[in-house]
Amino acid sequence: MTTAREGEELTRIGPGTPMGALMRCYWMPAALSSELVRDGAPVRLMLLGEKLIAFRDSAGRVGVMDHRCPHRCASLFLGRNEEGGIRCVYHGWKFDVAGNCLDMPSLPPPGFKEKVKAKAYKAVERAGVVWVHMGAGAQAPPLPTFEVLDLPEDEIRVGFIQRDCNWLQALEGEIDTSHFGFLHAGHVDVDDVSEDEPVRNTVINRAPEYHLADTPWGTQYAGYRQAAPGKTYWRFGNFLFPFWTQAPNGEFGSHMHARAWVPLDDGHTMFCYLWWKGGTSSMTLPQPAFKDGRPIGGTGRGNKLLPNTTDWLGRWRMAANASNDWGIDRAAQRDNTIYTGIDGIHLQDQAITESMGAIVDHAWEHLAPSDQMITRTRRRLLVAARNLRDKGVLPPGVEDPQVYRARSGYFVSEGAGAWQEVYARQLAAAVHPPGVPLRAAE
Numbered sequence: 147m148t149t150a151r152e153g154e155e156l157t158r159i160g161p162g163t164p165m166g167a168l169m170r171c172y173w174m175p176a177a178l179s180s181e182l183v184r185d186g187a188p189v190r191l192m193l194l195g196e197k198l199i200a201f202r203d204s205a206g207r208v209g210v211m212d213h214r215c216p217h218r219c220a221s222l223f224l225g226r227n228e229e230g231g232i233r234c235v236y237h238g239w240k241f242d243v244a245g246n247c248l249d250m251p252s253l254p255p256p257g258f259k260e261k262v263k264a265k266a267y268k269a270v271e272r273a274g275v276v277w278v279h280m281g282a283g284a285q286a287p288p289l290p291t292f293e294v295l296d297l298p299e300d301e302i303r304v305g306f307i308q309r310d311c312n313w314l315q316a317l318e319g320e321i322d323t324s325h326f327g328f329l330h331a332g333h334v335d336v337d338d339v340s341e342d343e344p345v346r347n348t349v350i351n352r353a354p355e356y357h358l359a360d361t362p363w364g365t366q367y368a369g370y371r372q373a374a375p376g377k378t379y380w381r382f383g384n385f386l387f388p389f390w391t392q393a394p395n396g397e398f399g400s401h402m403h404a405r406a407w408v409p410l411d412d413g414h415t416m417f418c419y420l421w422w423k424g425g426t427s428s429m430t431l432p433q434p435a436f437k438d439g440r441p442i443g444g445t446g447r448g449n450k451l452l453p454n455t456t457d458w459l460g461r462w463r464m465a466a467n468a469s470n471d472w473g474i475d476r477a478a479q480r481d482n483t484i485y486t487g488i489d490g491i492h493l494q495d496q497a498i499t500e501s502m503g504a505i506v507d508h509a510w511e512h513l514a515p516s517d518q519m520i521t522r523t524r525r526r527l528l529v530a531a532r533n534l535r536d537k538g539v540l541p542p543g544v545e546d547p548q549v550y551r552a553r554s555g556y557f558v559s560e561g562a563g564a565w566q567e568v569y570a571r572q573l574a575a576a577v578h579p580p581g582v583p584l585r586a587a588e
């Protein structure tokens with residue numbers, strides 16, 4: 147179980163917290179590159195409980211900095227993004243993307259430009275995403291080496307969706323694989339779906355068995371059950387430090403993807419996904435259907451988003467949310483056309499994790515053997531955060547970003563076999579971008 151004190155350590159990510167310090171060791175996907183226009187309006191970004199602005203300067207470089215002007219704390223969100231920097235509209239001080247003060251026109255020369263710096267963070271762009279590193283040190287590690295990041299940019303699909311709850315419970319929804327046969331497919335009778343419908347294997351037996359282990363990147367599980375005589379259906383999933391998941395929502399052999407659950411503040415999270423467009427996954431497969439061709443209720447594709455606003459928490463929000471009960475249709479729930487009455491797999495996960503409240507009260511939970519992946523992942527995070535705080539030990543993946551070359555997905559194997567050998571065999575046979583080989587769990 148997780149005590150209330152451990153729950154607090156795990157969930158709080160503001161400056162000065164142990165988990166906040168751990169998060170600040172890593173690069174975070176923060177915005178789409180397309181959100182920032184050269185010399186355009188700055189964008190408000192909330193990240194790890196800090197109010198930031200992001201902008202693209204005249205040369206195309208990205209700046210991410212505390213929104214407060216270091217002069218008298220006016221918000222640089224109101225600033226003029228012009229001629230190579232952001233100019234505060236209060237007294238005209240101007241800063242470049244690295245936070246250097248370029249101009250101090252409210253003072254007679256020489257002023258003291260070199261003594262003042264805006265608090266700027268490192269930012270890079272990759273795969274159409276702006277990545278931010280909020281660590282204090284001069285050195286930032288390389289980006290994580292997810293194989294999806296090795297693909298050409300036009301083969302990667304990227305998106306963001308805000309979730310209105312703490313990052314940990316959002317992430318734990320991804321590694322809680324036993325919910326699939328209920329939340330998403332509780333209304334699906336195995337006899338109504340054909341042999342080749344992927345959903346069939348999850349509803350054939352709704353109480354699978356699990357293997358799980360600590361890995362170089364975090365934790366890994368394999369849910370498995372007999373699919374047919376002599377055949378085993380496997381679902382592999384990963385937690386990767388500090389907030390990444392790889393879910394079994396695609397065919398293992400081609401499922402290059404990564405999913406981030408980036409803490410905006412303690413009660414809000416930004417989900418960011420990066421997928422290979424060429425893989426066979428829930429992003430690319432047609433909507434699941436019954437034998438007779440009718441679509442399976444609740445599996446509607448696409449997420450309806452509200453228009454972005456300039457608020458700190460105004461980007462990439464779902465139209466269905468707590469204020470409208472996530473669009474629950476009680477008639478569909480009652481007549482069992484949709485188990486939850488909520489349409490859309492992502493929305494079902496969104497509704498469930500948001501319904502727990504902004505931050506789960508861990509003392510209220512009763513974790514079961516089917517929650518071992520959650521327990522193990524919390525333990526791994528806690529130990530890493532405490533080792534960083536107490537001994538200065540850097541957490542996994544910071545110094546060795548190669549650990550991110552992991553894979554998740556589903557497949558059917560002949561017989562069973564030792565689970566990590568089965569994984570290594572599938573990994574070797576999978577489609578990979580040219581270059582660095584993958585490594586199996588150790």
Ligand code: FES
Pocket residue numbers: 215216217218219220234235236237238239
């Ligand atoms: S507060 Fe920004 S220049 Fe004075």
Ligand SMILES: [Fe+2]
Pocket residue numbers: 319325326329330491495
């Ligand atoms: Fe789910």
